[in-house]
Amino acid sequence: MRIFLALLVLILLGGARDPILVPEVSQHEIRVRQGFTGAELLLFGAILSPDGTRAGQDYDIVVVLKGPSSPIILREKRKIAGIWINAASTELHSVPSYFAVASTRPIAKIVDSKTAAIYELGLPWLQLSPTGAIDPKSLQSFAAGLVDLKSRGGFYRQDESGVKVSEQVLYQARIALPSSVETGRYTAETFAVSRGRVVASAISAIEVRKLGFEGAIAQFAENYSFLYGLMAVAISVFMGWVAGRLFALV
Amino acid sequence: MDVYLPIANLSVNGLVIVLLGGLTGLLSGMFGVGGGFLTTPLLIFYGVPPAVAAASSASQVTGASVSGVFAHSRRGGVDKQIGGVMVAGGIVGTGVGALLFRLFEELGQIDTVINILYVLMLGGIGFIMARESLEAVQAQRSGKPIKARKRRHHPLVSSLPMRWRFYKSGLYISPLAPFLLGVLTGILTMLMGIGGGFVLVPAMLYILGMSASVVVGTSLFQILFVTMVATMMHALTTKAVDIVLAVLLLIGSVTGAQIGAHFAQKAKPEYLRLALAGIVLLVALRLAFGLGYRPEEIFTVTLK
Numbered sequence: 001m002r003i004f005l006a007l008l009v010l011i012l013l014g015g016a017r018d019p020i021l022v023p024e025v026s027q028h029e030i031r032v033r034q035g036f037t038g039a040e041l042l043l044f045g046a047i048l049s050p051d052g053t054r055a056g057q058d059y060d061i062v063v064v065l066k067g068p069s070s071p072i073i074l075r076e077k078r079k080i081a082g083i084w085i086n087a088a089s090t091e092l093h094s095v096p097s098y099f100a101v102a103s104t105r106p107i108a109k110i111v112d113s114k115t116a117a118i119y120e121l122g123l124p125w126l127q128l129s130p131t132g133a134i135d136p137k138s139l140q141s142f143a144a145g146l147v148d149l150k151s152r153g154g155f156y157r158q159d160e161s162g163v164k165v166s167e168q169v170l171y172q173a174r175i176a177l178p179s180s181v182e183t184g185r186y187t188a189e190t191f192a193v194s195r196g197r198v199v200a201s202a203i204s205a206i207e208v209r210k211l212g213f214e215g216a217i218a219q220f221a222e223n224y225s226f227l228y229g230l231m232a233v234a235i236s237v238f239m240g241w242v243a244g245r246l247f248a249l250v
Numbered sequence: 251m252d253v254y255l256p257i258a259n260l261s262v263n264g265l266v267i268v269l270l271g272g273l274t275g276l277l278s279g280m281f282g283v284g285g286g287f288l289t290t291p292l293l294i295f296y297g298v299p300p301a302v303a304a305a306s307s308a309s310q311v312t313g314a315s316v317s318g319v320f321a322h323s324r325r326g327g328v329d330k331q332i333g334g335v336m337v338a339g340g341i342v343g344t345g346v347g348a349l350l351f352r353l354f355e356e357l358g359q360i361d362t363v364i365n366i367l368y369v370l371m372l373g374g375i376g377f378i379m380a381r382e383s384l385e386a387v388q389a390q391r392s393g394k395p396i397k398a399r400k401r402r403h404h405p406l407v408s409s410l411p412m413r414w415r416f417y418k419s420g421l422y423i424s425p426l427a428p429f430l431l432g433v434l435t436g437i438l439t440m441l442m443g444i445g446g447g448f449v450l451v452p453a454m455l456y457i458l459g460m461s462a463s464v465v466v467g468t469s470l471f472q473i474l475f476v477t478m479v480a481t482m483m484h485a486l487t488t489k490a491v492d493i494v495l496a497v498l499l500l501i502g503s504v505t506g507a508q509i510g511a512h513f514a515q516k517a518k519p520e521y522l523r524l525a526l527a528g529i530v531l532l533v534a535l536r537l538a539f540g541l542g543y544r545p546e547e548i549f550t551v552t553l554k
Contacts, residue, residue, distance in 0.1 A: 032254065033254065034253070034254050035252055035254065035261075036254045036261060037252055037254075037261045038261075070553055071553075072551050072552060072553055073358070073551075073552045074549060074550075074551055075358050075549065075550050075551075075552065076548060076549055077545055077547075077548050077549075077550075079544075082541075082542055083362070083366075083541040083542060084362075084541065084542075084543075084544065084545050085359060085362045086358045086359055086361070086362065086550070089358055095551075142549075145548060145549035146549060146551070148549070149547060149549045149550075149551065179254070179260050179261035180259050180260035180261075182259070210256060213256075214254055214256040214494075215256070217256040217257070217493060217494070218256045218257060221256075221257055221485070221489055221491065221493075222489060225485050225486045225489060226482075226485070226486060228485050228491070228493075229481060229482040229483075229484070229485025229486060229491065230482070231493070232309050232481050232485060232491050232493055232496060233309065233312065233478045233481050233482060235309075235493065235496070235497065235500075236309040236310065236312040236313035236316070236478075236481070236496060236500055237312060237313065237316050237478070239313045239497070239500045239501070239504050240312065240313035240314065240315065240316025240317045240500070240504050240507075241316055241317065241320070242504075243313075243317050243504035243505060243507070243508055244316065244317035244320045244321065244504075244508065246508075247317070247508035247512075
């Protein structure tokens with residue numbers, strides 16, 4: 001009896017040692033300026049046991065980089081009377097402008113679908129929050145269409161072997177951002193998974209900002225539209241006039 | 251030569267944009283059209299968002315038209331009186347166009363509407379122009395003069411009330427006709443991001459019956475002012491004018507316009523009109539097929 005109880009305590013104690021994640025990102029601020037052709041982020045960090053030593057166990061790591069979400073209208077074209085027009089639409093409340101998932105092994109192998117859905121571990125598990133009633137089958141077809149569209153633009157990515165773990169302590173993943181990313185706050189969330197359960201998670205933030213000349217132009221266009229319009233007209237008229245004079249001299 | 255466009259929110263090859271501008275500028279100098287009907291679709295094809303493409307190509311058309319207007323004006327080729335009436339109509343037209351744009355956007359059918367408009371306008375006008383210029387070329391070759399047209403302008407135009415004298419065009423017609431023509435081109439400029447020259451030139455020749463020597467210059471005059479107003483409208487409503495993109499296009503197109511005007515002096519007008527009719531018909535056919543083909547993107551996203 002006592003041996004049985006001792007074994008039980010040992011097993012329980014063994015399960016209570018959840019690791020700590022210490023995440024870091026290569027850049028906490030991405031500046032969008034002249035010559036910006038996209039950026040590559042390195043997300044890395046350490047997996048430690050609660051007493052600060054190396055985790056000493058093989059954990060699966062999943063990294064999710066998510067951009068700012070906004071409500072959108074998604075439209076689907078169909079062929080009606082010989083021409084393609086927008087025939088169906090649905091409103092989705094929170095669609096991230098950027099979504100990238102990287103993991104040490106294929107997601108399907110490390111968690112079940114319920115856990116994947118809770119933590120949004122992967123493109124098929126994105127919570128798009130449709131507003132209004134919609135049947136699950138058409139939501140699925142819309143979602144698949146949206147994911148396909150965004151993936152081809154480089155905004156949604158899934159890399160099933162993108163995270164490398166060295167010496168059971170250091171993890172790293174490289175994720176690329178295309179040049180047309182939206183500005184705003186991006187969150188990089190890291191999950192440690194063991195035996196199908198998410199045992200630890202940690203978050204870092206990255207700001208993508210338009211700075212300098214380009215940022216000033218974007219702000220000017222937003223806030224002083226009338227002046228901006230006048231400026232655009234003035235520049236075009238001036239350039240046209242200058243070209244006229246130059247060619248008259250030639 | 252990567253350039254980042256702050257409003258379009260993407261990186262493009264600067265040289266490609268300048269060459270694109272140059273091509274459309276050449277067309278504008280030679281034929282008196284703005285060239286926008288080529289710029290906007292080509293920019294969209296390159297990856298620029300459609301709203302930004304339409305708004306920024308309007309300012310490019312402005313720049314291309316300025317030098318053309320000065321050049322034609324120096325040679326007495328602009329009727330500022332009838333041009334003024336048309337511009338007034340054009341300003342009203344851009345207002346109406348902005349409202350229609352918003353209406354179609356909300357219905358989600360703006361892309362299809364624009365496509366169909368392009369096909370109808372370009373197809374119809376290209377066909378009429380092709381027929382007329384073929385007649386002119388044949389007459390010129392065989393030496394036989396074309397039968398003198400019995401009337402200068404469309405009978406509907408003569409039936410409008412109130413007549414003004416437009417000396418430079420050699421007309422005595424109601425100002426309502428050029429005004430309404432201006433309204434129409436204003437609507438087209440806002441909806442399609444074009445100058446409307448390919449509508450104006452044949453309309454001025456065949457519907458209004460203006461003298462051919464002032465048609466190109468006056469059409470550029472109209473396009474200049476209406477695109478200026480359209481750029482302002484876009485800056486205020488859609489906020490999609492990308493100055494960096496516009497400047498790149500302008501560098502190419504103002505140069506191209508001057509070269510084009512130079513060529514236009516040397517070539518015979520009937521052949522120029524035939525060439526323009528050919529280009530317009532080709533673009534119309536391509537767009538018509540495009541309506542029936544499965545589009546590249548079945549799903550489109552609009553921000554709420």
